[in-house]
Structure formats: C-alpha cells, structure tokens
Amino acid sequence: MSRAIVSIQNVSKLFGSITAVDDVSLDIAEGEFFALLGPSGCGKTTLLRMLAGFEIPSSGRIMIDGQEMEGIDPNRRPVNMVFQSYAVFPHMSVTDNVGYGLKVTGVPRAEIDKRVKEALALVKLDGYERRMPGQLSGGQRQRVALARALIKRPKVLLLDEPLSALDAKLREAMQLELVRLKNAVGITFIIVTHDQDEALSMANRIAVMDRGRVVQVASPAELYEFPNSRFVADFIGKINLLEARVAGMENGRLLADAVGIGRVAVPFSGAAKSEIGLAVRPEKVKLDRSEPAVGRLKIRGRVREIAYYGDESHVFIEDGAGLTITANVPNDARTTQGPVAVGDEVWVSWAPADTLVLTE
Amino acid sequence: MQDWRKNKLFFAILMAPSAFWLVVFFTIPLAIVWVYSFGGRGPEGQTLIGFSFENYRRAVEWIHLGIIWKSIVIASITTAACLLLGFPLALAIAFAPSRLKNVLLLLVILPFWTNLLIRTYSWIAVLRERGFLNFGLEWLWDRADLLFTFVGMPDLFGEFQPLRLLYNLPAVVIALIHVHLPFMVLPLYATLEKLDRSYLEASLDLGASQWRTLSSVTVPLAMPGIATGVLLTFILSLGSFLAPDLLGGTEGLMIGNLIAHQFGPSRDWAFGSALSFLIMYATFIVLWIRSTVASRSQTGLGI
Numbered sequence: 264m265s266r267a268i269v270s271i272q273n274v275s276k277l278f279g280s281i282t283a284v285d286d287v288s289l290d291i292a293e294g295e296f297f298a299l300l301g302p303s304g305c306g307k308t309t310l311l312r313m314l315a316g317f318e319i320p321s322s323g324r325i326m327i328d329g330q331e332m333e334g335i336d337p338n339r340r341p342v343n344m345v346f347q348s349y350a351v352f353p354h355m356s357v358t359d360n361v362g363y364g365l366k367v368t369g370v371p372r373a374e375i376d377k378r379v380k381e382a383l384a385l386v387k388l389d390g391y392e393r394r395m396p397g398q399l400s401g402g403q404r405q406r407v408a409l410a411r412a413l414i415k416r417p418k419v420l421l422l423d424e425p426l427s428a429l430d431a432k433l434r435e436a437m438q439l440e441l442v443r444l445k446n447a448v449g450i451t452f453i454i455v456t457h458d459q460d461e462a463l464s465m466a467n468r469i470a471v472m473d474r475g476r477v478v479q480v481a482s483p484a485e486l487y488e489f490p491n492s493r494f495v496a497d498f499i500g501k502i503n504l505l506e507a508r509v510a511g512m513e514n515g516r517l518l519a520d521a522v523g524i525g526r527v528a529v530p531f532s533g534a535a536k537s538e539i540g541l542a543v544r545p546e547k548v549k550l551d552r553s554e555p556a557v558g559r560l561k562i563r564g565r566v567r568e569i570a571y572y573g574d575e576s577h578v579f580i581e582d583g584a585g586l587t588i589t590a591n592v593p594n595d596a597r598t599t600q601g602p603v604a605v606g607d608e609v610w611v612s613w614a615p616a617d618t619l620v621l622t623e
Numbered sequence: 624m625q626d627w628r629k630n631k632l633f634f635a636i637l638m639a640p641s642a643f644w645l646v647v648f649f650t651i652p653l654a655i656v657w658v659y660s661f662g663g664r665g666p667e668g669q670t671l672i673g674f675s676f677e678n679y680r681r682a683v684e685w686i687h688l689g690i691i692w693k694s695i696v697i698a699s700i701t702t703a704a705c706l707l708l709g710f711p712l713a714l715a716i717a718f719a720p721s722r723l724k725n726v727l728l729l730l731v732i733l734p735f736w737t738n739l740l741i742r743t744y745s746w747i748a749v750l751r752e753r754g755f756l757n758f759g760l761e762w763l764w765d766r767a768d769l770l771f772t773f774v775g776m777p778d779l780f781g782e783f784q785p786l787r788l789l790y791n792l793p794a795v796v797i798a799l800i801h802v803h804l805p806f807m808v809l810p811l812y813a814t815l816e817k818l819d820r821s822y823l824e825a826s827l828d829l830g831a832s833q834w835r836t837l838s839s840v841t842v843p844l845a846m847p848g849i850a851t852g853v854l855l856t857f858i859l860s861l862g863s864f865l866a867p868d869l870l871g872g873t874e875g876l877m878i879g880n881l882i883a884h885q886f887g888p889s890r891d892w893a894f895g896s897a898l899s900f901l902i903m904y905a906t907f908i909v910l911w912i913r914s915t916v917a918s919r920s921q922t923g924l925g926i
Contacts, residue, residue: 317824337827350825354843364829367839408825415829 267326268293268418268451269314274323275475276309283309285475286323291419291468296445296452298466300459302498306475307455311421314453315344328418343412344421347428349404351396351411357383358392360407364415382410385447402433413448422454426461438464459499463487471495492623493540502542502619503588509537517620523586527560529618540621547617548590550578550603555612562588566607576601580611660896668890678897687881691901694878697792698861701799705807705856706849708800713811713848714841717818731808739802743865746798750788750870757785790872798866803859807852814848815841850913858906878902 267290276284284306291297299307312318313325316337325332328341343364352360359366361382362375370378383389386406396404405425412420425441426434442465445452456462462469463483470480471494479491490496493504507521517531521541529541543560555561564582571594578590588611592602603609660678663671681687716727734742749755764783771779788794822844826836842849864879871877878898885895 367831
C-alpha cells in the first residue's frame with residue numbers, strides 16, 4: 264500500500280450529548296477509491312464533513328497529505344467535495360460554475376477558460392457551456408458538480424451520496440462513470456453511501472460504519488465473503504442466520520449445535536464464545552428433491568413463497584419449526600416453469616466452507 | 624375522485640367575505656379617488672366631477688416636483704439604509720441557533736406592538752434640543768472637559784452647544800429607517816432561511832473566502848428577498864406622512880404631507896387625488912418592471 268493521503272486518528276465528534284462519530288481511526292492510501300458505508304445516522308457524512316472542514320472534530324486529529332488539518336478552514340484544504348444536492352449555483356452558467364473555484368483564487372482568465380474546457384470534456388459536457396443549471400437534468404447537474412470539484416485538482420475528492428438523487432438506470436451508468444473518472448484523474452476518491460451495491464461495485468476498499476464506529480474495513484469481496492460481525496453480514500447483501508451453541512473444536516473445525524440442523528462441523532479458526540451465529544448467503548444455498556450428500560449442512564422444508572426477478576428467483580423455504588431459509592436460484596434455462604413450485608417438499612443444503620461463523 | 628380544486632362553489636363561498644371587503648372598502652373608494660383626480664375644486668372647496676388633466680399638470684409644476692423628488696430621495700436613502708442594516712441582521716437571524724431564532728424575530732417585530740404615532744413621537748424626545756441624545760452628548764462633553772482640565776487644559780471645548788437634530792431631513796430619515804426596518808428584514812430573512820446551506824459550503828469548499836461567498840453566492844441567491852424588501856420599504860416610505868409631519872419641519876416635507884394638506888386645509892380634494900394617484904402610478908410601474916424582469920430572468924429565481 265502506498266502512503267496514506269488521508270489519516271484519521273482517533274477522531275470523535277459530539278453534537279451536544281450525541282456521539283456522531285466515535286473514536287474512528289482510518290488510513291486511506293493515495294489513489295484509493297474508498298467508501299464509507301453504513302445506514303443513515305451512522306456518522307459517515309459527519310466524518311466526510313470533518314475531512315472537508317465543515318465540522319470540527321471534538322477530539323482526535325486528521326492529516327491530509329501529511330498536513331495537520333486542525334484550524335484549517337474549508338477553503339484552504341486540499342480536498343473538494345461533491346454535495347448530495349450537487350449545490351450547483353443556480354444563478355451561474357455551466358462555465359461560471361465550473362470555473363468558480365479558479366476565479367475566486369485569482370487564476371488568470373485564459374487559464375480558467377482552458378481548464379474549464381478540459382474539465383467539461385472530462386465529464387462529457389462539451390457543448391453545454393452556456394446553459395443555466397435550471398436547463399440541465401439531474402445527471403448533468405451532477406457532472407457539473409464533478410467538473411467543478413475536479414478542476415481544482417484536489418488531492419482527495421469527497422463525494423457525499425452522489426448517486427442517491429438519480430434514478431436506477433442512470434445510477435448504474437454513473438457508477439461506471441465515476442470509476443472511469445477516478446482512473447482518468449488518478450486522485451483519491453472518498454465516497455459516502457448507504458447503498459451497499461454502490462460501495463461494492465465502485466470502491467476498492469470499504470469502511471462499514473455503525474452508530475459512529477467503524478465496524479470493518481476491507482475490500483468488497485472480503486466484506487461480502489468474510490464479514491466480521493452479524494451487523495456487517497446483514498448490512499452487506501442478504502444472509503440466512505441460524506443461532507448456534509458451540510460444542511467444541513475438532514481438527515480445525517468448529518462443532519456447533521444449530522437450530523433446525525443439529526450438530527454441524529464448519530471450518531473455523533479463532534476464538535468463539537459459546538453463542539454464535541451461523542450464516543449462509545442465499546446464492547450459496549442449493550435446493551434438491553432428494554437428500555443431499557453427506558457432509559453438507561442441510562434442512563428439509565416446504566417452499567412457502569417464490570419471488571421472481573427475471574434473472575433469478577428468491578425461494579423462501581420453511582421447515583417444520585418455523586425457520587425460514589432463502590435460496591437464490593438462477594433462472595438459467597429459458598422456461599416459464601421454475602425448478603420448484605410453492606408447496607414443494609425440498610432439501611436445502613450448503614457446503615461447510617460456505618458457512619459464515621459470526622462471533623460478534 | 625374529484626379534484627377538490629374544481630369545486631368552484633366552495634371557493635366562491637370561501638372568498639366571498641374578503642372579496643366583498645376589498646371591493647366595498649378598497650376598490651370602490653379608490654375608483655372614486657381616481658375619478659376625483661380628473662375633477663376640479665369648487666369656490667367653496669367642494670369637489671367638482673369633470674375631465675381634465677389640470678390637476679396632473681399642477682402636480683408636475685416645479686414647486687410640487689421638488690417635493691416629489693425630495694420624497695423619492697428620502698425613500699431611496701431610507702431603503703438603502705434599511706438594506707445595509709437589514710441584510711446582516713437577517714443573515715444573523717437566519718444562521719442563529721433555532722432556539723434563538725424565534726426570539727430574535729420577535730425582537731424585530733416588537734416595535735409593531737407600539738402605535739406608529741408613539742414610535743414617531745418618541746423620536747422627538749430623543750432628538751430635540753433638550754432630548755436624550757443631546758443630554759448624552761453633553762454628559763460626554765463635560766467628562767471630556769473635566770479630563771482635559773485635569774491634565775492642565777481647561778476650557779478647551781467651551782460650553783456645550785446642543786445639536787439641532789430635529790425638524791430636518793436627517794430626523795425624518797432616522798425615523799423612517801426605524802419604522803421600516805422590519806419590512807426589509809422579514810422578506811430577507813424568509814429568503815435566507817430557506818437558502819440551501821450547501822451552496823455556501825460549496826463556495827467555501829471551492830476556495831472562496833467568506834466575503835467572496837457572501838458577494839458571489841449569498842447575495843445573488845437572496846435577490847428575490849432583496850427585491851421584495853426594497854420594493855416594500857421604498858413604496859411604504861415614499862408615502863410616509865407621520866414622520867415628515869412630526870419631525871420634518873419645513874425642510875422635511877414629503878408628498879404625503881402635500882396630499883394631506885390638499886384634503887385638509889386647502890380643501891382641494893381633486894388635486895390631492897391626482898397627487899395620490901401619481902404615487903399609485905409610480906408603484907404600478909415599479910411592480911410592472913419587477914414582473915417583467917422576473918419573467919425574463921433565466922435563473923428561475925423570480926428576481
């Protein structure tokens with residue numbers, strides 16, 4: 264990992280008696296596409312606003328590009344921000360909006376013109392120079408906000424929920440667009456989002472936050488396949504969770520008695536308390552008419568409901584004891600008849616290695 | 624389901640009382656005044672209905688034009704001062720903690736709870752030769768005199784001469800600013816309050832100073848409120864009667880006093896009506912310019 268461009272050290276932020284950010288430490292490397300992910304109210308936006316200088320940490324310190332940020336006003340920080348509402352000035356044309364950051368710092372007219380042209384080309388808004396924001400679509404306004412921030416050549420670009428105001432189709436296109444932009448300009452991007460798909464598809468590293476704390480920092484695949492807590496497992500993607508009681512260890516395998524399955528053995532290293540959660544992702548669950556092979560974790564149940572999504576179906580299976588397991592079945596054959604129907608008796612099973620052991 | 628807006632009868636019933644009030648007590652009297660403005664004055668001061676532009680011709684005679692011009696100057700100075708004082712005030716209230724906001728707003732409208740006549744009279748107590756302001760100045764003067772006597776320079780200042788603060792133009796302007804400031808602050812506050820803070824943050828984030836943000840972002844985005852406040856203050860102060868009457872002396876005479884004089888001592892209602900309608904026409908023109916500018920403005924800000 265190259266050097267840290269942003270270093271957050273034991274930062275807390277209190278609003279009155281409410282702790283918005285609770286002792287967060289993070290190092291973000293130069294050139295990363297870093298995501299702060301969490302439910303609303305988890306403190307991710309407050310953390311981002313502290314980087315921009317709009318909030319002052321109650322304790323701890325923030326270093327950007329090796330420089331202590333305490334006492335440095337927002338207009339003197341080597342970062343720029345894309346606001347959730349875009350905050351494109353409604354009384355200025357696209358050109359004036361994009362050139363604003365250069366104009367107020369006294370950059371000569373000729374250079375402003377040149378760099379505005381480049382910035383607009385970068386976000387593919389050539390030809391819109393004279394338009395007013397009122398004449399632009401939401402996606403175009405966002406491009407103006409991006410160009411306006413990038414023209415300043417910041418060390419770090421901060422993005423606060425940049426895609427939340429766009430419709431689903433445009434959001435997916437902008438996700439790819441942001442990654443392309445990030446690679447084109449080569450600077451560090453820090454994005455705040457509550458949308459796990461956004462974080463997983465764009466970022467190369469994600470910090471999951473909950474109630475002011477950073478719960479896990481990892482790559483998207485690591486977060487998804489190896490979540491360190493029930494919160495992360497549940498927040499990122501979907502899980503089937505079984506409560507279990509630990510019975511002991513045997514050759515690097517954890518023995519546990521799980522509700523609905525009985526005694527299971529799953530690969531595990533580390534320390535486990537007596538009560539754990541065993542989880543499996545719905546797409547790793549298999550459905551069979553006959554009893555699956557020995558060694559797999561299995562439950563017998565009845566199909567209660569099927570939600571059809573076109574590319575896949577989510578099958579909800581209920582066992583006799585009221586436990587519901589979700590299985591995502593790909594619709595990989597061209598037929599209107601799914602592999603199972605509501606009311607069918609089926610076996611649900613998954614490999615021991617696909618089992619998440621959640622101790623926290 | 625029927626759109627409730629389409630129920631015309633419902634709206635007619637709702638609007639009837641206010642429509643009745645406006646027509647009977649506003650539109651009809653105004654129409655009468657308008658008709659009078661083309662009439663004339665009978666030998667005993669009665670109003671004769673007729674049709675001539677004589678009253679308007681008299682209104683633009685030099686002696687009257689001078690008073691109209693002075694009224695415009697006084698109203699302009701008042702408006703400018705209200706804007707300069709009111710904008711920072713409105714900004715401070717809009718950015719104050721929400722608990723404080725209502726208290727501050729209450730303080731702004733508190734003067735309305737006192738009768739206009741009393742508020743205007745109170746300025747006499749402040750500004751007259753033996754008023755509070757001159758007392759205060761005299762006190763300071765004596766202390767300074769004492770101090771200089773103490774360091775060996777007696778009678779440097781001489782006797783205190785009270786300032787003549789009353790019965791002149793500045794007295795009128797001071798009182799008008801006092802009376803009209805809330806009419807400037809309230810629309811400014813309404814605009815600044817709903818101004819999206821992220822515009823200001825974006826400006827700072829892009830490297831602009833606080834002053835630059837104020838001039839390049841806050842003020843332009845507050846234009847609708849500024850326009851409303853300026854219009855309101857200007858129109859109201861242009862037609863002022865009480866402040867120039869009580870504080871202006873002969874120097875501070877305004878068009879309102881001229882009109883009052885026609886309806887009072889001069890008993891020339893026709894001429895008074897024409898003068899009144901000159902202000903009305905001016906108001907209409909200003910409002911028409913504003914709406915034309917608003918519809919042409921591409922920013923959609925409704926300036």
